[in-house]
Amino acid sequence: MPIGVIINALSVAVGGMVGAFAGNKLSARFKEDINMIFGACSMGMGISAIVLMENMPAVIFAVIIGTAVGLAIHLGDKMNAAAGGMQKVVSKFVKNKNSKISEEEFTATLVTIIVLFCASGTGIYGSIISGMTGEHSILIAKSILDLFTALIFACTLGMVVSIVAIPQFVIFLLLFLCAGLIYPATTPTMINDFKACGGFIMLATGFRMIKVKMFPTADMIPAMVIVMPFSWFWVNYVLPLVN
Incomplete structure (x- = not known):
């Protein structure tokens, strides 16, 4: 049973709902300062x-x-459009009275959390491990950070943050179900290189969160797909030639 996947999705959904309703009770300085901490945590996870x-x-x-x-395929632009579509759907049912940011900043921030919640190396690897071995601790640990991150972002973005739990659940569940096919084809070296690739995306996401530099994190996602084949090719074909 995908316990870790369910817990992670629930943490985003619950955090988003609590933040949407409690956002006006938190000061702007508190939300800004705590967001800096989340950015630092994301960068720390990326570096590790x-x-x-x-x-x-x-x-x-x-x-x-x-x-x-x-x-080249404008993946970031497509995710921006998807993020805007998510907000339009949610706004029909729940009006966000807390947001005072521009539409452009709103969309950029929403894309940042979509990448953070749905495309982190920790989440993808944790889903595969969960499906292969039944070990859910990686996803549960990620859920703790996601809960509070969703809560704080929802203070500004509103209920749309909780909707991010849906694509996150679908992606992680598919990885959980496909783990039996993916994991046996990997090696420890490929897994470590995969984690490192996810780390670069997490590091870039952290910079976006603290608004130092708006890295194209959504456009970086295809790297997660090709890094393990690249790692395998490097070990089996390039290194023997070099050595």
């Missing part, structure tokens, strides 16, 4: 994953090529 990297050229190449693919 990056240090696991075993084949730097393969990972760097995957990040660059994957991001180039994302930019």
Whole structure:
């Protein structure tokens, strides 16, 4: 049973709902300062994953090529449009009275949390491990951060944050169900390089959260798909030639 996947999705849904209703009770300074902490946590998680990297050229190449693919197919623009669509649907049922940011900033922030919740290396790896071994601790640990992150972001964005739990649940459940096919085809080296690739996205997401630099995190997502094949190719074909 996908217990970890369910808990993670519920943490986002509950955090989003609580934040939407309690947002006007928190000061702007509190929300801004705590968001800086969440950004630091995201960067810390990213760095801790990056240090696991075993084949730097393969990972760097995957990040660059994957991001180039994302930019070429305008993945970030499509996610921006999807985020705007989510808000339009939610606004028909729940009016957000807490948001005082521009529509452009709203969409950019929503895309940031979609990537943070749905495309983090921790969440993807945790879903695969959960499906393969029944070990849910990785996703449960991620759920704690997601709960409070969703709560704080919902103070500004409103109820739409809780809706992010739906695509997150679908993505992680598919990974959970496909774990029996994915995990046996991997090696510990490929897994570590995969985590490192996710770490770069988490690090970039952290910079977006604290508004230092708006990295194209949505366009970086294809890197997560190609990094393990790149890692495998590097180990089996490139390294023997180099050595």
